[in-house]
Amino acid sequence: MVTVSLCMIVKNEEEVLARCLDSVCHLVDEINIVDTGSTDQTIDIAKKYTDRVFHFEWTGKFKDARNESFKHATMDYIFFMDADDVLMETDQLKFKQLKESLDPNVDSVSMYYNAGLDDFGNVTLFYRRNRLVKRSRHFKWKGDCHNYLEVFGNVINSDIAVTHKKSSHSTGRNLSIYETKIKNGDSFTPRDYFYYGNELKENGHYEKAIESYTKNINMREGWKEDKLHACINRADCYRFLGDNENELSSLFESFRFSSTPRAEACSRIGFHFQQKQNYKDAIFWYKLATQIKFDPSRWSFTYPAYSTWYPHLQLCVCYYNVLDYKSSYEHNEKALEYRPTDERMLYNKKLLQKYI
Incomplete structure (x- = not known):
């Protein structure tokens, strides 16, 4: 059976850290926690679960802290979580079964990330992430904000989900990271333009968000899935600005980037026609x-x-x-x-x- 190091970065997470660790501590062989400057009880809570608590000066870039946390791992595989994540009971069982049966030749295991739940327990957003990675491959985190693991090799998909249970939201934090990049004259990748657009949209800067999404869409490089969602998110911005025609055009443009329409676009197109009392077309979509x-x-x-x-x-x-x-x-x-x-x-x- 393979061994697993849990690696986390934390700062002022006293409200949620124990909940996270309670859901996973019995499944991993080592817990490494890198603190980036907590002023509450986070470190004391962490030390109840592990003596491997390390300090790292915040650089303003999440990738630096995450890469630092990976340096402390000593087991076969590295599993990462944020303090406001949990493994639900069914996923704990699946994780245990995966650990017992995982082929050591696997370089990475992707898992779903349930990024939000509504009041009825329905998942509001999910996507895959490389979540369990082979330590000896020395995979690195990339990106200053909304970072990702650059993974290659033998990757398998699992049906395990890590569930995000955030109690609060740091509005504007990620936006400021991108604005610092602009101030410093840093170049933007297509991915940066997509996520910068998301931050602008979330903070109500719709015209700037449209500009950023459009840059992503028009670049030859970049992931088609990001471009698809850039079209859909840009359409939302047009709707918020009362520009219904450009909203519809942007939704239809999303079809360029997928072999079949996505429900996220179809429902929005339906709403467009519903607002015009064109119920027949709305019903179709x-x-x-x-x-x-x-x-x-x-x-x-x-x-x-x-x-x-x-x-x-x-x-x-x-x-x-x-x-x-x-x-x-x-x-x-x-x-x-x-x-x-x-x-x-x-x-x-x-x-x-x-x-x-």
């Missing part, structure tokens, strides 16, 4: 969103709501407006499967029962 099958080998962002409860809820509304109450009721019932106590859907159910 919402139904298409529910019919697109998920590819488990996909690495890029997936937002499950756009293929599940959301289009079903909007189909309920659209069918109601064309007086097809039976179909309206049926889609509301499907939406309720994902959000059984949602007040909007319960109201719809009560209303529609009068007509069927």
Whole structure:
């Protein structure tokens, strides 16, 4: 059986660190925690789980701290988590089974990252990451912000998920990192333009976000999946600015970068036509969103709501407006499967029962 080093970087994580370590400490053979300047009880909490707690002066770049944490690993494989991540019970079992059966010739194991949960326990966003990597391969972290492991070789995909349970959000922190890069005259990769656009969008700088997304889309280099989502996210910015025509154009442009439409684009196109009270076309796009099958080998962002409860809820509304109450009721019932106590859907159910 292979051995595993858990490597983490932390700063002021006293509220969540124990929760994280409780979910994984019994599965790994070593815990390495690199602290970048905590002023709360984080270090004391870490020392309850391991004596391998190290200090590293923050450089302003996450890759430096993550690479430092990997230097302290001594086991066969390195597993990384953030302090506000956990392994749920089912994933703990899967991790144990993987560890017991993993072929030592594997260089990396990708796992899902459940980046958010709604109030009903539904995953709001997930994507794959190289999560368990062979130490002897000396893989390095790249990127100043939204960094990634540069991995090559024998990579396998697992169905294990690390779940993000963040209690707060550092608004503007990542944006400032990119703005420092600009101030310093650093060059931007296509990936930088995509993630800088995301930070601008999240902080309400929609026009600048559009500019950054467009630079990503127009560059010959870069991952097609980033370009696809740059089109979709740019469309959101156009909608927030009231530019509905460019919103629609950007959504259709996303089709350039995938062999089939994505539910995230189809549901937005449906909403575009719904807002114009063109319910027939809206129904077409919402139904298409529910019919697109998920590819488990996909690495890029997936937002499950756009293929599940959301289009079903909007189909309920659209069918109601064309007086097809039976179909309206049926889609509301499907939406309720994902959000059984949602007040909007319960109201719809009560209303529609009068007509069927």
